[in-house]
Amino acid sequence: MSDTLLGLQRKINSATDLAGVVRTMKALAASSINQYEEAVESLRHYGHTVDLGLSACLRALPANFKNNQQDPPLTLVLIFGSDQGLVGQFNESLVAFALKKLPRNKPRHLIAIGERIAGQLETHNHAADQVYRIPTSVDSITELGIDLQLDNADLSLTPQRHGMQVFYNAPHLGTTYVPRMRTILPLDLAWQEELSRLDWPSSALPEICGRLDDTFIALLKEYLFISFFQACAESLASENICRLTAMQRAEKNIQDQLDSLQRTYHRRRQDTIDAELFDVTFGFEQLNHEGR
Secondary structure (H helix, E strand, C coil): CHHHHHHHHHHHHHHHHHHHHHHHHHHHHHHHHHHHHHHHHHHHHHHHHHHHHHHHHHHHCCHHHHCCCCCCCCEEEEEECCCCCCCCCHHHHHHHHHHHHCCCCCCEEEEEECHHHHHHHHHCCCCCCEEECCCCCHHHHHHHHHHHHHHCCHHHHCHHHCEEEEEEEEEECCCEEEEEEEEEECCCHHHHHHHHCCCCCCCCCCCCCCCHHHHHHHHHHHHHHHHHHHHHHHHHHHHHHHHHHHHHHHHHHHHHHHHHHHHHHHHHHHHHHHHHHHHHHHHHHHHHHHHC
């Protein structure tokens, strides 16, 4: 019985240590979610400033640019996945969503952000043309955005000749995530109309400094960078939401197991004490009986 009690005590100690690890992972996931969501929120103000600049440029651009709505011959597709564990069907559901949304007969250049999402694409016979590492911090998101811009510099130079879509998981209601598709290019009429409705923050009319083409290209580069950054940061926040949910389930399961082990331990310990008391009582009665 004492060996059984010792074994139970070891299991309780192991479960307690594991619960501590899970609590630490929960705290890290929660901290990461907060970090990435704050990064996205802080970028909104800068993004609004860039949108105001683009709206001013669009007013000055010639009509043939605004009305050029030809379907681009190539669609650049970015899919942001996860290379970490404890994320469930994070990659699988996103790939299924992307392949359902993408037209089958249209040529496209697939860029996978993450090795596992690239592998998931291959299982559906859609090999990625380029694969990038997934950032692990806010600073490395910036590096990824710069790399994507440098490797696809013609996007900002000839935006009407390219189509670009981004697929990623975005946080939903703070406790889960949903797959999302966003069309970044071409600069269609709906996008132009949305910018034209922006209210200028002052009574003075906007004025373009320098060459209009150079200013527009510079602002368009920032627009693309913001789009990359937002998609990546929201994907990383969703990944950590998924991990936090997994840790919460694990914590509950460990606590249930601990409760069960402690009940068993106390019951067995009480049985041991009862047995020892019975032995003492029986021995005492036997001694009294022999003394008579």
